Amino acid sequence: MIKIKDISKQFGNYTALKNLNLELYEKEFVAILGPSGCGKTTLLKLLAGFMKPTSGNIIFNEEVVANVNSIVPPEKRNISMVFQSFALWPHMTVEEHIFFPLKHHRYGKIRDKQEQAVRVKDALEMVGLNHLKNRYPSELSGGQKQRVALARAIVPRPALLLMDEPLSALDAELRMEMRKEIQGIHRHLGTTIAYVTHDQGEALAMADRIVVMNKGEIEQVETPENIYTKPKTVFVSTFVGxxxxxxxxxxxxxxxxxxxxxxxxxxxxxxxxxxxxxxxxxxxxxxxxxxxxxxxxxxxxxxxxxxxxxxxxxxxxxxxxxxxxxxxxxxxxxxxxxxxxxxxxxxxxxxxxxx
Missing domain, CATH: 2.40.50.140 (Nucleic acid-binding proteins)
Structure with a gap:
């Protein structure tokens, strides 16, 4: 379980997050939904360990990983991240991208080469890229690049998978296709997912729970059905649908x-x-x-x-x-x-x- 307790984050005089309290449960898919500037990406960066909070604690399985005085860096957390920009290396093939975390990820590192090969093959099959494993990023479409980024993130089997608007660079048809891919991977692996998006359709279609944020605060946390049918605030009722x-x-x-x-x-x-x-x-x-x-x-x-x-x-x-x-x-x-x-x-x- 991941606990976010009384978390605030300030940048100078600007308050990005205000006293957030939230729990992420094991194997849960949580969508963090809100308009631009609401603080959702800041929250994701705090979960990743890219920055310290101004106040409050972030707790992973009873261990405090971040507060105002200390922070456990990303490489020492059992996490992976999928970025909006794909973040692929032009000199590596698809297969080499997916091998990389098995050699360098602290929690996903595997020494046995045969086991590495099996894990990479499984990841490629999950995202449907086995036939493209020898291609370079320049030879791939946008959807294929995002599948590579996804396979690279899931191959070390992280306890927490962070996704920062991963489908926003894709066209509408590809987004629908990738939603199904991500849902299928979540069901198969059971990894806890924190998924940042401003797209209400993505959040409603994919998540177990939705965290609706506005102006650095959490407006409502509920199942998609209850967010839609029983909004608690004016903002939730007009922003979600x-x-x-x-x-x-x-x-x-x-x-x-x-x-x-x-x-x-x-x-x-x-x-x-x-x-x-x-x-x-x-x-x-x-x-x-x-x-x-x-x-x-x-x-x-x-x-x-x-x-x-x-x-x-x-x-x-x-x-x-x-x-x-x-x-x-x-x-x-x-x-x-x-x-x-x-x-x-x-x-x-x-x-x-x-x-």
Missing amino acids: KSNLLKGNWVTKDSFVPTGFPLISWPDIGISEELKDQNLYPVRPEQWILDEPQKIGMKGKVHFAQFQGNEIHYSILMNDQTLNVYSSVFTKRFKPGDAISLSINANVTRPALSY
Whole structure:
């Protein structure tokens, strides 16, 4: 287990991290998600041992590896790292890259050459590069280079694998393919992974838990399902997927009345206390039910309609707010200018999942 206890990091007068507390469990895949400048890469560098915290402790299996007074350097931690830039050596072949940590990694070092060869072969097969083992980086595509970097990182079987936006340099199709590769490797090896990304789709698709960061602080730590369906803060509800934040009044603990529609009442579907205190009700675009104008209902007008394959994405003007609504292509289609009614389908939001 890895414990991050009361960690802060300052650079001069700038505070990059503010009193972070987090635990990473054995064999867990944790995505650290947030916008640029939120502190996620700083946190990864602290876990790697590239810098000391300003305050707090980082603990690996009951051993303090970093605090304000001391730091265990990267080479003395059982970790590997995959960088955004691949970080490959131009004079080494694919196979030589993967042999390298077995000769030099403190925890992954293997003296027996036959065992080295078996380990390298296994790593090449895991990333599908056995047929390219004699090529140099200049002869590889971007996706192939990232597979080399991944194989080099996993071959010493580290206790912790750190990944810093490893797919951001790849095109959309390759990113989808590499997600599956990384998930498959995680299942096969069971290594704890800390995966930094600003891509919410990556985090939702791959992680066991997501750490949502903003302005150097942790906003929420939950399973992907709970992050999406039960956001605790305004930031999480709008950053992870799209969310419509409706203003109104919580007239009781379990009943919300949206502003301008006194005859409408919505149930509590797992809204956080923080959002309730601000008299807000988050509604995901797919939670709306779009219909012909009703006598009793939230009335609005279609502003935009965009075909997206299996869905129509609507922008709906209602009072002084523009709402995002996703509707199936198999339901009635509406055009810009059409008057409509909106209601919510509370059953779209699933119950909380225990971790």
